[in-house]
Amino acid sequence: MNKSSNIVYYGLAVLSLKGISLIMMPIVTRYLSVSDYGMLNFLVSIASMLSIILSFGLSELLYRFNDFEDKKRQHIFYKACLKIALFSAGICLTTSVFLVDFVMSVLPTQVSTKALSFLFINLGGSVVLSLPLAILRIHGEAKKYMLVAVSQGVLQAICTVLLLELGMGVDGVMLSGAIVVWLLLALLAFRYKTLLLTKLDSENVLTKEHSYYIFSITLASVFSYGLNGAENWFLVSFEGKETLAVYFIATQFALVASIAFEPFRLWWFPQRFNIYKSNQQKAADIPLYGLAYALVIVITMMTVGPYVIDLLLPKAYEVSKNILPWLCVVFFIKTVSELLNLGCYYKNNASAAPVINGISACLAVVLTYVSLKHFDLYTMLYALILVHAIRALLFLRISQSLVSLSYKYKYLILMFALLMAQTLLVSHHNEIAIIFFIVGTFLVLSFTIYQRKQLLLRLRG
Structure with a gap:
């Protein structure tokens, strides 16, 4: 597939993943008050800050150090990065259950406890999801990347509207993201089962x-x-x-x-x-x-x-x-x-x-x-x-x-x-x-x- 075709597929991917959220904006602003919409933005800002730390720059690492001649060594490298991402996801899930009250105590404004918990669940899945998406980009599989992004955008939009209709407000918006990201991860696990079954050897794959x-x-x-x-x-x-x-x-x-x-x-x-x-x-x-x-x-x-x-x-x-x-x-x-x-x-x-x-x-x-x-x-x-x-x-x-x-x-x-x-x-x-x-x-x-x-x-x- 040539580069111009890849750019088109990436364009469709971005349009679905981020564009749908913009289409949803006038809908969400009619369900939420101005104050609640401000709270939603603050929660998104928290997620952005934490994702920087918890993702450990793994996607960038894959882009920079991906010149393996041996496919098995490449898979071992991917698996080592995945283990770090799963560790990070474990931190997020633990925080969502046991440390939400502590996080609430250090925030400059009051937010929903449930929404904050759902944020950490979503964040854990997103950290792991970023790796298969990065691998698809590395190998030029723009069409598959697009399909994942379209699925995420459409499913999250549908889920958000349903939960808002049920009166869940900001909690519903955050819950929809958590549901969709973990559903996609479950589906991608089948796509990358060969990678998941790859055994790490005793040699240290990630160097200084x-x-x-x-x-x-x-x-x-x-x-x-x-x-x-x-x-x-x-x-x-x-x-x-x-x-x-x-x-x-x-x-x-x-x-x-x-x-x-x-x-x-x-x-x-x-x-x-x-x-x-x-x-x-x-x-x-x-x-x-x-x-x-x-x-x-x-x-x-x-x-x-x-x-x-x-x-x-x-x-x-x-x-x-x-x-x-x-x-x-x-x-x-x-x-x-x-x-x-x-x-x-x-x-x-x-x-x-x-x-x-x-x-x-x-x-x-x-x-x-x-x-x-x-x-x-x-x-x-x-x-x-x-x-x-x-x-x-x-x-x-x-x-x-x-x-x-x-x-x-x-x-x-x-x-x-x-x-x-x-x-x-x-x-x-x-x-x-x-x-x-x-x-x-x-x-x-x-x-x-x-x-x-x-x-x-x-x-x-």
């Missing part, structure tokens, strides 16, 4: 190099949470669940941009190291194609998103449309950090990544705290943009010092100029922004059609 890589990835991800999620804790502490709910709506619409970009990310990240080894210029050009794609998505979302919010959601959430453009800017700058950082993950066991993320996370936490304590939500957004810009520059500078790639910086500068122009227009002159968007869309489509063959050849190599 693997351990250092896991540590670096996990530490980098923990720090990254300080840039993407930690603000929820400050929002719920200083502004309350209602403000958090409004912010959550804006983040969900900004997530549409991430979803639309995900097919490229799903294809590029497992392949980038191999592409760099075979063609360094291609490794420099493809990320810029990805950023151009991300820019189109971001400008579309910041221009059209506010109208969709007015159309689909209750009036209580209308403030979200003022937040959305700035979150789109954050997403684009974050994408720059993700795509122009190959050297930081290719050399020195990815040790540069946690340092950069650590510096950025500390800065983000401090500025977020000061912004919300002494100013307002919009000051926090400007602070996040500043921090992400600093992070992107650090990644680019250090990555280039480790692995020098011939990026065409003039195109990157042009992208930022277009992004800021549209952001200011959307914020202050919405009618002009619409005209600018229509003209820009026409030009992009014309260029894409004209250069279609060259772009496909470049991607396929």
Whole structure:
């Protein structure tokens, strides 16, 4: 199967897994109060933070160290990673039964005890589920990956609606996720029964190099949470669940941009190291194609998103449309950090990544705290943009010092100029922004059609 077909399948997978949750958003907001919806966002934020720690960066480990000539050794490596994931799942299940009250005592706001228990059950299954999904991506089995994602998205949507109809509220939303993830794991156990039956030999499969890589990835991800999620804790502490709910709506619409970009990310990240080894210029050009794609998505979302919010959601959430453009800017700058950082993950066991993320996370936490304590939500957004810009520059500078790639910086500068122009227009002159968007869309489509063959050849190599 060629690469362009894989990207299409990954696109369908992401659309089902994350897109259905966005379709569910106007439904869920009618079942839950603004406060309950804020609680749901806070629970999701907790899950995001804990999954970073409990997943141990195993998926990234599989991507980086997967060049086995012997298939049996490969299976043994997979089995060793699976044992760690199952250990992590055991911690989650134990916490869901015995330690929920302790976790409740350290949270900055009150949440449902049942919902928190279901969160840990869901989290344990998700940690294990990430491994077979990573293996499917490694072997280019995009169609099978899509089928798993579609199943998860559809089943969870149906289960959520049924439980909300039964009046279970936030508890029902969290329970639906737990049910579906463990059901999928039971089905995948048959698919990977050969792997499960593989015996580990006495030789230590995971080496010190693997351990250092896991540590670096996990530490980098923990720090990254300080840039993407930690603000929820400050929002719920200083502004309350209602403000958090409004912010959550804006983040969900900004997530549409991430979803639309995900097919490229799903294809590029497992392949980038191999592409760099075979063609360094291609490794420099493809990320810029990805950023151009991300820019189109971001400008579309910041221009059209506010109208969709007015159309689909209750009036209580209308403030979200003022937040959305700035979150789109954050997403684009974050994408720059993700795509122009190959050297930081290719050399020195990815040790540069946690340092950069650590510096950025500390800065983000401090500025977020000061912004919300002494100013307002919009000051926090400007602070996040500043921090992400600093992070992107650090990644680019250090990555280039480790692995020098011939990026065409003039195109990157042009992208930022277009992004800021549209952001200011959307914020202050919405009618002009619409005209600018229509003209820009026409030009992009014309260029894409004209250069279609060259772009496909470049991607396929």
